[in-house]
Amino acid sequence: MRCEFSSPSAGKRRAELYWHLLLNTRCEEFAEKGCKVYATARRPEAMEDLTHPNITPLKMDITSDEDVAEVVKTVIGQEGYIDILVNNAGSPCSGPVMETPLCVVQKTFDTNVFAAIRVAQAVFPYMATRRSGTIVNVGSITADL
Numbered sequence: 236m237r238c239e240f241s242s243p244s245a246g247k248r249r250a251e252l253y254w255h256l257l258l259n260t261r262c263e264e265f266a267e268k269g270c271k272v273y274a275t276a277r278r279p280e281a282m283e284d285l286t287h288p289n290i291t292p293l294k295m296d297i298t299s300d301e302d303v304a305e306v307v308k309t310v311i312g313q314e315g316y317i318d319i320l321v322n323n324a325g326s327p328c329s330g331p332v333m334e335t336p337l338c339v340v341q342k343t344f345d346t347n348v349f350a351a352i353r354v355a356q357a358v359f360p361y362m363a364t365r366r367s368g369t370i371v372n373v374g375s376i377t378a379d380l
Contacts, residue, residue, distance in 0.1 A: 266290045273310050297350035307357045320358045322351040323373040
């Protein structure tokens with residue numbers, strides 16, 4: 236059985252593009268205020284429009300313990316600390332529950348739930364040592380009416 240389901244509808248695709256633009260705009264806004272921003276994505280081409288010199292794009296698959304550990308190690312190695320973590324990745328999973336392959340549901344939960352925990356757990360020890368830091372978890376839901 237292939238671990239795939241339906242592709243996003245046009246409405247969901249528009250929402251994903253809007254969300255991408257919103258997040259990239261936020262990265263730019265933080266960078267313009269003097270913050271050093273490490274933006275991550277599974278696909279580096281998703282960050283091609285992040286051109287501010289205070290933004291460093293890094294490739295990271297949030298479902299991979301190794302990728303997360305490597306990115307955290309890179310940021311700590313370059314900056315010495317992490318002030319703010321924004322978990323904002325998400326993946327849609329829609330369709331009738333009885334027809335959705337379990338592997339699709341598991342992949343969705345790994346991206347939408349476990350990945351936020353995975354990244355927070357990787358960053359938290361550095362924040363706890365400094366007794367400073369903020370973790371922001373962004374969630375969204377998109378539905379066709």
